[in-house]
Amino acid sequence: MYLYGASGHGKVIVEIAEENNINIEGFLDEDLSKNQLLNYPIINELPDKNIEVVISIGNNQVRKKIAEENTQFSYLILIHPKAVISKRATIKEGTVIMTGVSINSEVKIGKHCIINTNASIDHDCIIDDFAHISPNVALAGNVEVGEGTHVGIGACVIQGVRIGKWCTIGAGAVIIKDIPDYAVAVGNPAKILKYNNI
Known part of the structure; x- marks a missing residue:
């Protein structure tokens, strides 16, 4: 390899x-x-x-x-042996899952994602291709994260929220409502500062 x-x-x-x-x-x-x-x-x-x-x-x-x-x-898919992953989760090619990660039932993770150290992804979440879930991020159940989105270190997302594609979620942000495509959102509760030019 x-x-x-x-x-x-x-x-x-x-x-x-x-x-x-x-x-x-x-x-x-x-x-x-x-x-x-x-x-x-x-x-x-x-x-x-x-x-x-x-x-x-x-x-x-x-x-x-x-x-x-x-x-x-x-x-290939690489998963650290100290990650805890539901047998009902699906993970696609190229994705890397770091130590301490917890992934619960029926989570779907796309291609070439990074699920970083100690991230927690609850039931029925969908993480699209090329997304990066940073260390210590907590996603509640039924959260969707779009293609290429970067969820910053320590961010929290409440259940049922949809974050669009190619967004940037700031470190420590608290996401309590949907975030549109390309948005840069920071703070508690998170507010949109600008939009990525991608």
Whole structure:
């Protein structure tokens, strides 16, 4: 298996692979100044063949671009062994789930998502492709998070709320009503400051 992206986020993901006893061939990174990370080699030229890959880049837009441009790769799911995940949850390719995460019944998580350290996702939530649920986020039941949305560290979302696509939810925000596509929402209760230009 290879990790695409040799940076701090890659360090966390490589340790999840190690915890699962997955053989890591190295990192892929087009930055020619990089040649090694955590004693793994960095390959600067992308292979044009079917290899097993996890994209280890935190930026949601960059992750989407890489996935769309490299359909020759087989994208794995990585789950830390100290995450607690319902047997009725579904998780799609490329998604990474960090230590301490709790995912409850009938949760649906899309492709290439990041479910970060100690996040809690309650029953029947839907997390769309390329979303990032940051450390210590708490989503109550029946919450929807749209494609590419970044829910900031420590944010809380009450039950039944829909957050649109490519939104940014600020650190510690408390979301008590629906948030439209592309909105940047911060505070308690959260208010929309502006809209992302994506």
